[in-house]
Amino acid sequence: xxxxxxxxxxxxxxxxxxxxxxxxxxxxxxxxxxxxxxxxxxxxxxxxxxxxxxxxxxxxxxxxxxxxxxxxxxxxxxxxxxxxxxxxxxxxxxxxxxxxxxxxxxxxxxxxxxxxxxxxxxxxxxxxxxxxxxxxxxxxxxxxxxxxxxxxxxxxxxxxxxxxxxxxxxxxxxxxxxxxxxxxxxxxxxxxxxxxxxxxxxxxxxxxxxxxxxxxxxxxxxxxxxxxxxxxxxxxxxxxxxxxxxxxxxxxxxxxxxxxxxxxxxxxxxxxxxxxxxxxxx
Numbered sequence: 001x002x003x004x005x006x007x008x009x010x011x012x013x014x015x016x017x018x019x020x021x022x023x024x025x026x027x028x029x030x031x032x033x034x035x036x037x038x039x040x041x042x043x044x045x046x047x048x049x050x051x052x053x054x055x056x057x058x059x060x061x062x063x064x065x066x067x068x069x070x071x072x073x074x075x076x077x078x079x080x081x082x083x084x085x086x087x088x089x090x091x092x093x094x095x096x097x098x099x100x101x102x103x104x105x106x107x108x109x110x111x112x113x114x115x116x117x118x119x120x121x122x123x124x125x126x127x128x129x130x131x132x133x134x135x136x137x138x139x140x141x142x143x144x145x146x147x148x149x150x151x152x153x154x155x156x157x158x159x160x161x162x163x164x165x166x167x168x169x170x171x172x173x174x175x176x177x178x179x180x181x182x183x184x185x186x187x188x189x190x191x192x193x194x195x196x197x198x199x200x201x202x203x204x205x206x207x208x209x210x211x212x213x214x215x216x217x218x219x220x221x222x223x224x225x226x227x228x229x230x231x232x233x234x235x236x237x238x239x240x241x242x243x244x245x246x247x248x249x250x251x252x253x254x255x256x257x258x259x260x261x262x263x264x265x266x267x268x269x270x271x272x273x274x275x276x277x278x279x280x281x282x
Contacts, residue, residue: 071096076111076122080138081161083113083122084181084192088202090131091124115190116154118144128206134199137191146187147171158183226270230277235259235270243270 074095077083086094096110108123118140125135140146146154155173159165163177168184176182176195184191193199226238236242243259250256254274261268271279 071107071110073110073122076113078114080113080115080120080122080190081183081192083136083138084179086124086133086136087181087192087194088198089133091126091133092131094133113138115140115146116150116157118146120144120189127202132202134202135191135193137189139189144188146185151185151187155185158185226277226280228277228280232257232272232275235272235277240268240270 073086077085091107096107107126109121110124111122112119113122114120115138120138120140123137123139124133125137126132127134151171155165158173158175162175162179162181162183164175166174166176168174171187173185174182175185180195180198182193182195184193194202223237223239224234226235226240230238240261244262245260247258247260248255257272259270259272261270266282269279269281270277271281
């Protein structure tokens with residue numbers, strides 16, 4: 001059930017939650033925290049992620065929003081759990097005008113919601129197509145903090161809704177197994193994403209620009225009829241193709257070849273001297 005595809009979701013939840021409220025380490029940056037969490041998660045799974053891949057994901061998760069542009073999702077649910085309905089939706093379907101928004105994948109502060117009376121700010125994260133919502137997070141307000149019995153009670157409720165509770169580290173728990181969604185609970189926030197299977201399906205739908213696709217889109221030049229002056233290679237690539245037989249004569253003056261093309265109706269010849277066509281007989 002633990003898959004490396006969850007790493008996107010995990011890193012993003014930590015970055016957003018810590019950017020919205022205080023942390024236990026005032027000197028920690030979002031990138032520092034993301035690196036720590038990604039390494040801890042990788043060690044707890046059977047899959048491994050290359051260091052350069054993790055660094056690339058962390059860098060791409062950094063917020064680059066324009067602080068002067070305000071975006072709000074119309075009719076954003078007061079109950080953050082109901083925000084599961086946005087996962088998989090196209091950003092254009094939820095009433096956000098992105099014409100003035102510089103960031104293509106991260107949209108911070110799209111409204112207020114709450115998790116069991118703990119209020120915070122909602123942000124969304126888009127997938128590889130920069131249009132499909134794959135993650136939605138809640139960063140609790142500065143005076144909001146989930147701990148102790150409250151954390152345990154909320155954890156029990158989330159386990160009933162989303163499935164097995166999977167501890168990641170102190171104060172960070174993941175839940176999945178009962179639906180298409182996964183939930184992450186932190187002391188200062190929360191996050192919702194697809195479950196592992198759904199996320200992998202989405203990731204696999206990304207087009208690949210490989211050599212085979214490039215070759216398929218390349219228009220081949222039409223083959224030419226044999227012509228005097230062609231090389232042997234050009235003749236083989238002509239409309240006549242490879243000969244049925246080759247009669248070769250070598251003298252002190254050079255190499256002469258007779259290429260024979262036999263078919264059911266007739267026999268044709270091409271004559272070459274030192275590799276160049278000198279005559280064609282049909």
